[in-house]
Amino acid sequence: MNIIIQLSYLIASVLFIVGIKMLGRTKTARKGNVVSSIGMFIAILATVVQVEAISLIDILICVLIGSTIGLIIAKKVEMTKIPEMVAIFNGFGGLASLSVALSDFWLNTQQRGLEVDNITGISVALSILIGGITFTGSLIAFMKLSGRISGRAIVFTGQHLINLVLLILSVGIVIFALTDFSNPNYMIILAVLSLVLGILVVIPIGGADMPVVISLLNSYSGMAACATGFVLNNNALIVTGALVGASGIILTQIMCKAMNRSLMNVLLGGFGQTSAAGGEVDGPQITVKEVGVEEAAQIFDSVSSLIIVPGYGMAVAHAQHIIRELSELCEKNGVNVRFAIHPVAGRMPGHMNVLLAEANISYDKLIEMDEINDDFANTDLVFVVGANDVVNPAAKTNPNSPIFGMPVLNVEKAQTVIVSKRSMGKGYAGIENELFGADNCLMLFGDAKQTITKLVGELKEQG
């Protein structure tokens, strides 16, 4: 029996790996998700057969509650709010790992009166520490993303010192725990410390850096599962936790690179506050050229190549559907239309692609920054909607700019640039955008959805 169970875990792990591999290609991605869920089903089945019949009802009730909540969230969530959902799910994963490790530890030390060896004890401590930080850290990320608390970085003096002291305290607690595992207080104190640490490490990080934070917390939730695998001596947890841990770390690196920031720099937080002051001092006043809807329509009508650069502002204005209409209209007129996607265009890795896919825009039109950046020079028109920092040439030209060195889209190289923008407000980094003052740049002010709807109407009339 035990062999069959272990083999089932092995099959489940293989299905997870195959599932992730299939998730790497657009054509097979949906099937990959199904393959991975079959793996999960097998793992659950192999576990349920191990429990006593009398516990089955409790398990069923919990599974029903969890499934209902999970399904409702998954069905109702808006695509703009996916980052929040992923954040809170990461947190649930962390708390689940913490609870399982603590439950097993309690059972052995308090109810069965067993001795716990050092390796298991340290694994329990790691599950608690990582799981706890993941839980409260994710809660804060969730609240920042959903606007329940201010997205601004919350900084105070001695912040890093406090975190460091708490971390050292945690390590100290673990060392004390090693001397006497029969005393559960150490693990409980550790759990409380980890929950406090989770809050403190995420509050100094500003809203613009949330893509990095969610990726990192995603990785942590995997690591917590991994540590719990060591506690329970369970291979399936270790393999799966490692896969998720690796995935989160890679996405974290990609996000950091896209913002030209080191992970350390992001984690220490406070970005946005200092730069806002520094950016305003020097830069000359920018004078912009405004364009009306009619004139803009004439430009759209005269070009043969168009690149649309969407930013999160587009999603906030719910303009993605009207942009699809605009792109279809232009294509009908023989214009080559493509979309340029900056890695941090959304609120999490790949977010913009999902938002555009939801608006029924074909995924082969969405081009990554590195692939499209050389094409701007041969493009008649670039239409920037709700994007700011990712098209700021200062990142290439102005060493004093806080975003200097960040890879940006070379939109200013195009013949004409039209920027749809609500007002002259600044982007997330809080700095002036030199693009708006460029000779070939025209500003189309107003709510993106409204102005583009008018633009489409105008184009239809002219066409």
Added chain:
Amino acid sequence: MTAETFIALLFILILASYLGFELINKVPPTLHTPLMSGSNAISGITIVGAILACNELGYLSVSKWLGMLALILATINVVGGYAVTDRMLKMFKKK
């Protein structure tokens, strides 16, 4: 846990991490959000541990309550994660 078991588990951890890096490096940016929500779902594998932790008789047991809490949370992760990933991937179309 014996040192031998620990080393065996460590082998699994290191090799699986390496495999994870290789696999995920090849995922194109277009699919990064579904990848993350999908990996979110599979990190709900803690559900396995949670089910076992519920397998203790007696509602006075702290372990049992912790297990049930973990089971609810992990199920939300698994069910919600797979469902939302499927919902997103359904939208990715080529015309």
